[in-house]
Amino acid sequence: MMQGGKGDRDSFTSKFGVLAALAGSAIGLGNIWRFPYVVGQNGGGAFLLIYVIFIAAIGVPVMMSEFMIGRSARLNPVGAFKKNAPGTKWHLVGMLGVVSVFIIFAFYTVVAGWTLEYVVQSVRWILFPAKFGFESMNNDALTLFFSDHYDSFTQGIWRPIIWFVVMMCLTGYIVISGVKNGIEKYTKILMPIFLVLLLILVSRSISLEGGREGLVFLFKPDFTQIREAPFRIVLEALGQAFFSLSIGMGTLITYGSYIKRKENLAGTAVSVVAADTFVAILAGIAIFPAVFAFGIDPADGPDLVYKTLPVIFQNMAGGLIWAFLFFVLLCFAAITSTISMLEVIVAYFSEQLNMSRKKATILSMISAGFLGIICTVSPDVFGIFNASPDLMLPLGGFFIVVFIGWFFSGEKSKQELSSDGAFKIRYYRLFMFLVKFVAPLAIAFLFALGVYSKVINIFPSLG
Numbered sequence: 001m002m003q004g005g006k007g008d009r010d011s012f013t014s015k016f017g018v019l020a021a022l023a024g025s026a027i028g029l030g031n032i033w034r035f036p037y038v039v040g041q042n043g044g045g046a047f048l049l050i051y052v053i054f055i056a057a058i059g060v061p062v063m064m065s066e067f068m069i070g071r072s073a074r075l076n077p078v079g080a081f082k083k084n085a086p087g088t089k090w091h092l093v094g095m096l097g098v099v100s101v102f103i104i105f106a107f108y109t110v111v112a113g114w115t116l117e118y119v120v121q122s123v124r125w126i127l128f129p130a131k132f133g134f135e136s137m138n139n140d141a142l143t144l145f146f147s148d149h150y151d152s153f154t155q156g157i158w159r160p161i162i163w164f165v166v167m168m169c170l171t172g173y174i175v176i177s178g179v180k181n182g183i184e185k186y187t188k189i190l191m192p193i194f195l196v197l198l199l200i201l202v203s204r205s206i207s208l209e210g211g212r213e214g215l216v217f218l219f220k221p222d223f224t225q226i227r228e229a230p231f232r233i234v235l236e237a238l239g240q241a242f243f244s245l246s247i248g249m250g251t252l253i254t255y256g257s258y259i260k261r262k263e264n265l266a267g268t269a270v271s272v273v274a275a276d277t278f279v280a281i282l283a284g285i286a287i288f289p290a291v292f293a294f295g296i297d298p299a300d301g302p303d304l305v306y307k308t309l310p311v312i313f314q315n316m317a318g319g320l321i322w323a324f325l326f327f328v329l330l331c332f333a334a335i336t337s338t339i340s341m342l343e344v345i346v347a348y349f350s351e352q353l354n355m356s357r358k359k360a361t362i363l364s365m366i367s368a369g370f371l372g373i374i375c376t377v378s379p380d381v382f383g384i385f386n387a388s389p390d391l392m393l394p395l396g397g398f399f400i401v402v403f404i405g406w407f408f409s410g411e412k413s414k415q416e417l418s419s420d421g422a423f424k425i426r427y428y429r430l431f432m433f434l435v436k437f438v439a440p441l442a443i444a445f446l447f448a449l450g451v452y453s454k455v456i457n458i459f460p461s462l463g
């Protein structure tokens, strides 16, 4: 069954399928690549504490609100707002979401493409070490493999473009296959395998000598660094929370529209948020002990993971094989996220512009493809795109909670949250308090101060 402008609409078929697809969207490079370096740059434990508070008090209500909007309308973000608030301007919030997803999809697929390069290169090194001047795959070879690759590869032009295009095509292939036969089928298998491998890495990393300091850095709040630039750092925590949970841009309005009426939305949101946070913290536990054990600078920035992983692999028998497995799975985790992004754009094109699913997918790939190629050739554009979640997602999230808190009728909210009376909603008043007051006020406040401090940074005379 195909979902599109015409015909019946597709949906997730099982509870586990729903959770796998949602967790698949949430868990990805944001947890493994972005989270550790953002935590490292912003002072460790104190940042983590703020992040977790945001996840619970803002992330959960925003995610539930997106599910409610999506499932009640069974449409893409723009269509869903049009159906829930006909004749108003609310659909512009959906449009903002589609644009945000577009930008994120472009730069994210570029980074996802890097993982493919590592997969392919590690196979070449495992099979033909002599080609690279080594008799066998020893630690020196492993060090060279990583140090050589990151710089020469990310600074090159053609290989990143090729892997970006390959990644884009893989994503397109799964999305064309539809929700049930593509997205649900693949994420159900890939996500559990990913978790097992991450646990193996964690167990190796925490047993490294000198690694304890890394755990102290990650878990013991020390607010000194935050005091230096509180507004910027707090906004970054909020942006990272939104990015990691895939909220604030309508991705979960779209996935919410495929959730069946019998599923419990609050329970689903809490499980997805818990899984996503658990994996981000696991990634931190895998990375920081090694960072401290080997004297790497935690504030190193976007290449932190690429610098730290090799030293973990060197301490594991058959290091390069583990590296290979890790990158295969990281690549899977990235694909389960890229398909959720492409799905938003495809659902928008197919439902609002009445295109076939196939045509919508190809058109989305070509247009996002141009943006992605600009990202690969221009580090500046890449930097701007990579920073965009901090601003665009909280903005989208603000309007989403305001819509549910103030414009969606109480009766409809109860209907959605209780799945037409099938579940008890004892948390209803707490939820309403969060979406009416806590989340919008907190987002507006943090957004205003964060933007102000970013502007001051660029134009100090304004301060």
Ligand code: PFF
Residues within 6 Å of the ligand: 025, 026, 027, 028, 029, 030, 031, 101, 104, 243, 244, 245, 246, 247, 249, 251, 337, 338, 340, 341
């Ligand atoms: N949440 C994903 C991650 O942490 O890797 C990134 C992401 C997925 C962002 C889907 C946006 C999106 F629509």
